[in-house]
Amino acid sequence: MTEKDFSQGAAWMKGEIMPIGEAAIPVTDWGLTHSDITYDVVHVWDGRFFRMADYLERFERSMEKVRLSVEQDREDMRRILHQMVGQSGLQRAYVSLVASRGQPSVPGSRDPRLCENYFYAWCVPFVWVFLEEVLPRGAHLKIADSASRISPNSVDPTAKNYHWGDFTQGLFEAKEAGFDNTLLLDSDGHVTEGPGFNVLMIKDGKVSTPRQGVLEGITRKVAMEICAHHGLEVAVDDIPVEQFLEADEVFATTTGGGPVAISRINDRVFSNDAPGEITRQINETYWQWHNDPAMSEVVDVNY
């Protein structure tokens, strides 16, 4: 057996664990050519999966919503993730679960019911959706002028998906204007989300977050639990952008970094151009909870 290099990550495909660089999907797979695919991302922090059950449950719901059905059940996936991350040796990892439509058994058919769906997984070193150097000063977001968020009437954002054309457009616009990231509105001017993160606002001690046109983020869910834990009221509601910009504090939530303070949106400055006090508390509790055995589990290559 040759020694394989897993330093850049690992993948599980069709029963085999391989270095991430070897994992690929066919150019004719509908997961690619129709973006007919759903995924989820769980993270490993200091050798422990965080809230794995929540991620596996959401992934299963996403598959149901887009009518994907794979061979592996929730417990199979849990085992695969433990073995794959365990074998990679990564202590802090960004771990993807993916279900793809595959290809039709009848060549040339356009009937999605004739495809054999399949599951795969991969992990890479932990990804910070907002770079670590951004965290002390808070993230700077630009509201996208060039694209509005894909409507839930077209693509269901609660089934986690790779339809990022709107985000990519917004990212180019934001990066070119010197911002860290983009924030998209819906066609009615409500705040939605950014690429890979939800947003929350705090006004007069009350927390609120957009109701529709967004992924129901697990990190957002955890942040809301933390708010309740600290006695803060939380509402999930439609938020016009004007109202959002009147917040005392604003933060993003992402599996790739947890609750992250936002200090600027366009030319609006929040919480003295630094992470706000409530956001800092939420962030602190978030990372503390990672050691709670009720919320995390040690990566076990022999699971």
Next chain:
Amino acid sequence: MTEKDFSQGAAWMKGEIMPIGEAAIPVTDWGLTHSDITYDVVHVWDGRFFRMADYLERFERSMEKVRLSVEQDREDMRRILHQMVGQSGLQRAYVSLVASRGQPSVPGSRDPRLCENYFYAWCVPFVWVFLEEVLPRGAHLKIADSASRISPNSVDPTAKNYHWGDFTQGLFEAKEAGFDNTLLLDSDGHVTEGPGFNVLMIKDGKVSTPRQGVLEGITRKVAMEICAHHGLEVAVDDIPVEQFLEADEVFATTTGGGPVAISRINDRVFSNDAPGEITRQINETYWQWHNDPAMSEVVDVNY
């Protein structure tokens, strides 16, 4: 050199021509994980590419629109397609050109400007978007209730893309109700397009086709040229679904089959439940034009 099997198609990737089954893209490529990718499809019919220049030009425009830039210019791509299809031996082929974002040079970065974009191509035996057995009776379409077409304010449909979540939803709905395919409306109730095809209507001898929320199809363009050739007036305009359903004849246009008569949409029957006379003439001219050297070129493996 071992004999390779190209009967299922071929691909060109990074300078190498390989059997289609060997062509794959990395699971971490943004072309997949952000559907940050554009493509085009040209076809080969009886050993000749049809209107290649039009397809190459549109592909270049698509790349510009989504800010993808690849090493190969138009002439390189033409050569690659000739060599790849030539080597495959396919006489009738569905030929894809693809440009993908790739991956950022800085691992974990979310900045699309840091990615190395790349081109690849593949071909498979000719794909009929509407099955051949459907053609004599005309296609049956169901207007999607479950999804409206992704808005041009979110993703530009004129840059040919793999954002098919809305189409897939519509396809499931249509197939389960016994229809051949789906037709999507925009949020204002205007007719847009289906997965891989434009639609045109004929009313009192005048032809019209949707103006926005659609790909500017090359086969649609050719069909409009044929209409002009036959002295038919053509308009590109917003078409409310009610107006569309009042047509005398309706047809689809796709690189995967040319102009295809539509005989039913929901419970509305067109042109006596069979291909209409004008549509049949357009279809006939379309296939005749395939032998015109001004519009086609012989596949040349030594190009």
